[in-house]
C-alpha cells in the first residue's frame with residue numbers, strides 16, 4: 001500500500017484524469033503542473049511560450065484585475081460620451097491640468113487605446129483559451145466514463161457494505177447499480193474483470209454526470225465574446241439623433257432635419273426611413289402644493305401624430321420608460337421646455353422674425369434661458385438673450401425667479417445686444433448661445449436701459465428706436481388666463497440599433513451558462529462488487545470534479561437507494577458496515 | 581400617510597437598538613468562546629498526546645469544534661434571538677415605509693439601505709437554519725447597525741412621489757436583486773475575513789507560536805472550509821450581480837435610450853462584476869487560491885460598499901436617486 005502511495009501522492013487523483021475531464025490551462029488548480037516543458041529557444045518556441053502565457057489562468061486573472069482598475073478613472077473624470085458638458089466645465093475649472101489628462105484619454109477612457117488594448121488582450125486570451133477546450137469538450141461528450149480505480153477506498157467519499165451472496169448476486173448487484181445510476185442521469189460504463197489480486201472476480205460500474213457544467217462554462221465564455229462582438233459591430237450600424245419638436249410642429253426623419261446626429265461608420269446616407277412625427281400635445285403633472293415634493297413635475301408624455309414611411313398615420317405617445325417604435329427606430333423623450341413665440345419688427349414695421357423660440361430650462365421650476373438672433377433687416381445685427389419665468393416672482397434682490405414649473409404668471413425678460421453675431425464666416429454656432437464678444441449691450445443689467453419685460457400679448461420698443469418685440473399670446477380663443485399662452489417643446493432622441501436584442505440574447509446566454517457552470521455538480525461515481533467465500537463486498541465511491549458540496553450526501557443516497565433495490569430483490573441478512 | 585412613515589421611523593430605531601443588543605451578545609459570545617476553547621483544548625491535548633503514542637503518527641489534531649464537549653454558546657443563542665426580533669421590527673419598518681409611500685420601499689438611498697440590510701439579515705438567518713454561522717453574528721449585526729444608523733440619521737428623506745425614470749417594473753426587480761446580491765456578497769466578505777484570520781492562526785499553530793491569534797478562532801471551521809463557504813456565497817451573489825447588470829441595461833435602454841453609457845454607477849457595477857469574475861478565476865488558479873483570492877473577495881465587497889455609499893452620495897450621474905440634495 002505504501003509503495004503505491006508514493007507513485008500517486010494525492011489520493012484524490014485516483015480516477016481523476018480521464019478523457020472526459022475538462023481541459024484546463026496548465027496553471028489551473030486541477031491540472032498537473034508541467035512547467036518542465038521549457039520552450040526551445042527558437043522563434044516558434046518563444047511564440048508558443050508567449051501564447052501559452054497569454055492563454056493561462058494567471059494572465060486572464062491579471063488582465064481582469066487590470067480591466068477593473070482601468071475602468072476607475074472614467075468614473076472620476078467626466079466622460080465625453082456620457083457627460084460632454086462636464087468635460088467643458090472641467091476644462092474651464094482646470095485649464096492647466098486638462099491638456100495633460102486629455103492626452104492620456106482621461107475624458108474618453110472607454111474609447112482610449114490603452115483601455116481597448118486591455119480588453120482586446122483579454123478577449124484574445126479568452127478565445128485562445130476556449131477554442132482548445134471546446135474541441136476537447138466535444139470529444140469528452142462522447143467519451144466513456146473512466147475505468148474504475150483499483151482502490152476505491154482511497155477516495156474521500158467512500159462507503160463499504162458487506163452482504164451475503166454469491167458471485168451471481170454480485171454481478172446482479174452491479175446490474176442494479178448500473179440501472180440506478182442511469183436513472184439518476186449518469187452516463188455509465190461497465191468494467192468487470194476476471195480476476196483481481198487473488199480476491200476473486202470483480203464487477204464494477206463507472207458513472208459520470210454533469211457534462212453540463214463544462215458546457216455551461218464554455219457557453220458563458222463564448223457568450224461574452226458574443227456580447228463584445230455584437231456591441232462592436234452593432235455600433236457601426238447604429239445611429240442616434242436628437243430633435244427638438246415644438247407643439248404643432250413636425251419632424252421628418254431625414255439627416256437634414258436633426259439637430260444633431262451620431263452615425264455609425266456603416267450607416268449610409270439613405271438609411272433613414274422618412275417617417276414623420278408631429279407633436280400634438282405634451283402632458284405633464286405637478287405635485288400639489290402642501291404635499292411632499294410639491295411642484296415636482298412628472299408623468300411626462302408627448303402625444304404624437306405618426307406618419308409612417310408608407311403614408312399611413314396613427315397616434316403614438318412617448319413617455320419615460322416607454323419609447324415609441326416607428327420605422328425600426330425607437331423614439332425617446334429626453335427633455336421638455338417652453339418655446340415662447342416671439343415677433344421682432346424693425347423700425348419700418350417689417351416682421352424680421354416671428355416664431356416659437358426654444359428656451360432651455362435652468363432649474364426645476366423651469367426658469368429658462370433662450371436666445372434670439374436677428375442677422376438681417378436691422379442697421380446692425382441684433383441679439384436678444386432672454387429669460388422666461390412660467391410663474392414669475394420678484395425676489396428681494398429685484399431679480400426674477402420662477403416659483404413653479406407650470407405657466408401661471410408668465411414673464412419674458414430680454415437683454416438686447418447689437419453688433420456682430422459671428423455667424424457670417426460660416427463658423428457653426430449653437431442656436432442656444434449668443435457670442436457677445438463683438439456686440440454692445442443696449443438694454444439690461446449694466447446699461448442705462450432696463451431689460452425688456454413682457455407678458456403674453458405685450459409688445460415693447462427696442463432701444464434706440466430699432467423697432468419692436470412682441471411676446472405673442474398663443475392661448476386658444478376664449479381663454480381666461482395665461483396657462484396655455486406659451487407653447488411647449490419636447491426634445492426627442494431617435495435611436496436605431498438592431499444589435500441591442502442580440503446583445504441581450506448573448507448576455508442572457510452568458511447568465512444561463514453561468515448558472516450551469518456554477519451549480520451543476522460534476523461527479524463520478526463507482527460501484528464495485530467483489531465476491532468471496534464470505535459473501536459479497538460492495539464498495540461505493542464518489543469523486544467531485546470541481547466545487548461539489550453535496551457529494552457526500554449523494555454517495556449516501558446512492559448507497560441507500562442501492563440497498564433498497566437489492567433488498568427488494570432479496571431480503572437482507574446482515575447489517576451493513578459503514579467504513580473507510 | 582405621514583403617521584405611517586413616523587411609525588416606520590420608530591420601528592426602525594427600535595430595530596437598530598435591538599440589533600445593537602444582538603451585537604453585544606454576539607461579541608460577548610466570541611469572548612466567551614475564547615475561554616471555552618481554553619477548557620476544551622486542555623482536554624484535547626491529552627487526547628492528542630494519547631493518540632500520538634499509537635501508530636497513527638500523521639493524525640491531525642481533532643478540531644475543537646468536533647470534540648464531544650461541544651460548547652453550547654448560550655450567548656450566541658441570545659444574539660440570534662435578538663437578531664430575529666430586530667429583523668421583525670426592521671421588516672415592520674420597511675413594510676410601513678412601503679405602505680406610506682404606496683410603492684416598493686426601495687427608491688432612494690435611505691430605502692436602499694433599509695432593504696439592503698433587511699436582506700443581509702434575512703440571508704444570514706436563513707443560512708443559520710442549515711449552517712452554523714453564528715461566529716459571523718458580530719460582523720453582521722455590527723454592519724447592519726452602522727449602515728442602518730447612518731441611513732436613518734443622515735440619509736432620511738420624507739416620502740415623495742417617484743420621479744419618472746423610476747416608474748418602472750425594473751425598479752422592483754433590478755434594485756431588489758441588487759440588494760439580495762449585496763447581502764450574499766456581504767456574507768462572503770465576512771467569511772473571507774475569517775478565512776484570513778484562520779489562515780494566520782493555522783500558520784502560527786504550525787509554527788508552534790505561543791499566541792496563535794484570537795482564541796475564538798479555534799471554535800470556527802478551518803480555513804479551507806471557510807474559504808469554500810465564502811466561495812459559495814460569492815458565486816450565488818455573482819450570479820445575482822450579473823442579473824442586476826443585465827436588468828439595469830434593459831432598464832437604461834427604456835429610460836435613457838441606451839443600454840450602456842458608462843454612467844458612474846454603471847461603471848462601478850461593471851468594476852465590481854469584473855472583480856468578482858477575477859475572484860472566481862483566482863480560486864481556480866494555482867498560486868491564487870487561499871489568501872490572495874480572499875483578498876479579492878474583500879476588495880470586491882469594498883467596491884460594493886463604495887458603490888453604495890460613496891458613489892450614491894458624492895458622484896453625480898444619471899443614477900442620482902439618493903433623494904439627497
Ligand code: HEM
Pocket residue numbers: 024025028054055056057060064122123125126127129130216217218220221224514517518546857860861864
Ligand atoms: C472576459 C473575461 C472573462 C470573464 C469575465 C470570465 C469569467 C469567468 C467566470 C465568471 C467563471 C466562473 C464560472 C464558470 O466556472 O464557468 C469563469 C471560469 C473559468 N474561466 Fe473565465 N472569464 C474570462 C476569461 C477567461 C480566460 C481568458 C480564460 C483562459 C485563460 C478563462 C478560463 C476559465 C476557466 C478555465 C474557468 C473554469 C474555472 C474552474 O475550473 O472553476 N476565462 N470565468
